[in-house]
Amino acid sequence: MKQILRTTIVRAALLSAALLVTTLTALTAIPQSQAGSTAPVAETASGRDVAASGRPAFTGAEGLTVQEAPPIPKDVTDDRRRQRNYPEQPPVIPHSVAGYQLDLNANKCLTCHSREFTGDSQAPMVSVTHFQDRDGQVLGAVSPRRYFCMQCHVPQTEAQPRVQNTFKDMDSVIRQGSGTSGGGNN
Amino acid sequence: MGLFRCAIGLAKAAWAAFNRPAAHLGIGFLTIGGFIAGVIWWGGFNTVLEATNKEAFCIGCHEMRDNPYADLQKTIHYSNRSGVRATCPDCHVPHNWTDKIARKMQASKEVWGKIFGTVDTPEKFEAKRKELAGHEWARLKANNSLECRNCHSAESMDITRQGARGAAAHQEFLFTGKATCIDCHKGIAHKLPDMTGVPIWTTPAAAH
Numbered sequence: 406m407k408q409i410l411r412t413t414i415v416r417a418a419l420l421s422a423a424l425l426v427t428t429l430t431a432l433t434a435i436p437q438s439q440a441g442s443t444a445p446v447a448e449t450a451s452g453r454d455v456a457a458s459g460r461p462a463f464t465g466a467e468g469l470t471v472q473e474a475p476p477i478p479k480d481v482t483d484d485r486r487r488q489r490n491y492p493e494q495p496p497v498i499p500h501s502v503a504g505y506q507l508d509l510n511a512n513k514c515l516t517c518h519s520r521e522f523t524g525d526s527q528a529p530m531v532s533v534t535h536f537q538d539r540d541g542q543v544l545g546a547v548s549p550r551r552y553f554c555m556q557c558h559v560p561q562t563e564a565q566p567r568v569q570n571t572f573k574d575m576d577s578v579i580r581q582g583s584g585t586s587g588g589g590n591n
Numbered sequence: 592m593g594l595f596r597c598a599i600g601l602a603k604a605a606w607a608a609f610n611r612p613a614a615h616l617g618i619g620f621l622t623i624g625g626f627i628a629g630v631i632w633w634g635g636f637n638t639v640l641e642a643t644n645k646e647a648f649c650i651g652c653h654e655m656r657d658n659p660y661a662d663l664q665k666t667i668h669y670s671n672r673s674g675v676r677a678t679c680p681d682c683h684v685p686h687n688w689t690d691k692i693a694r695k696m697q698a699s700k701e702v703w704g705k706i707f708g709t710v711d712t713p714e715k716f717e718a719k720r721k722e723l724a725g726h727e728w729a730r731l732k733a734n735n736s737l738e739c740r741n742c743h744s745a746e747s748m749d750i751t752r753q754g755a756r757g758a759a760a761h762q763e764f765l766f767t768g769k770a771t772c773i774d775c776h777k778g779i780a781h782k783l784p785d786m787t788g789v790p791i792w793t794t795p796a797a798a799h
Contacts, residue, residue: 484755500756504666511783516792525796 478564486529487561490574495557496529502560507553514554515547640695646678652705655679658716662781682738682780683727690734721784728773736772743772770796
């Protein structure tokens with residue numbers, strides 16, 4: 406009898422504890438969500454930073470500054486061939502390619518640069534390497550893997566690089582090397 | 592057979608009524624009334640004709656709005672630095688009256704296409720793109736690119752303001768009459784179809 410009574414008391418205690426927890430959770434949850442909707446981040450530090458500086462606080466006090474977007478740089482369209490930095494470099498395009506269609510239906514580039522049309526257009530012919538498939542077999546026309554010209558050949562703009570390039574081409578490296586090793590010919 | 596006889600009878604009656612001199616109406620009423628009715632009819636005809644010659648009418652069909660008009664919006668004939676633009680009829684409807692009416696009669700085929708859904712999905716349009724483009728190329732070739740020249744005249748073209756390649760090409764082919772605008776400028780306002788076999792694109796230019 407005593408055993409039964411004790412079990413009942415324990416069960417009742419557990420039940421009431423569970424009820425209490427549930428009620429407390431509900432009570433605390435509601436005011437939180439209400440506070441969130443009525444007074445948003447104004448109380449927090451980040452909210453104050455936004456109001457004061459006009460920029461998001463997560464960038465820090467010395468973070469982003471408001472920058473004007475630079476004007477879109479002009480295309481290079483002078484039709485002058487550019488020197489390549491290394492022999493394998495795909496030559497860059499010195500003319501405008503705005504609106505050129507280059508897809509399964511049509512290839513605007515090849516209307517001047519394909520072998521057949523270079524006589525009329527006086528454009529450089531597509532390199533002979535482009536007539537080989539990946540097994541080195543020479544085809545009669547430009548290989549499908551070389552069809553999308555602008556995967557490698559790209560037009561240029563007058564944009565200045567954000568980071569200076571320190572690349573030296575092979576010839577200048579060789580000259581430099583022979584100079585320091587006492588060749589004395591330069 | 593009875594229906595046919597009935598129709599013949601009706602036609603005979605109509606002709607008899609049409610052929611009989613007016614019994615109650617004066618010749619003045621008939622002349623002036625006919626003139627006024629003619630003005631109203633002609634005015635109405637022209638108004639409707641001009642209404643169908645507006646871009647809003649053309650792109651009232653989703654076929655035109657979603658395919659050729661969507662192509663156009665990405666090109667210089669829609670958006671450019673000076674804000675001058677070409678609308679559909681500027682290039683696709685001749686300005687000359689007889690040519691315009693002829694083109695409008697051809698366009699009844701487009702109404703047929705609309706009713707039967709010939710190009711009512713992008714896939715169907717793409718499948719017919721070469722045929723449809725071919726019609727326009729042929730028309731512009733035949734009229735020496737008249738709709739291009741309504742705005743772009745060779746006389747007013749200052750080739751010193753053009754790129755070196757364009758200037759050379761215009762001097763060699765356009766000014767000499769060896770080629771007309773559409774020969775080289777296909778796809779200037781719309782996406783190109785499969786260009787296999789099209790002269791200048793994948794085969795040498797046709798002899799002139």
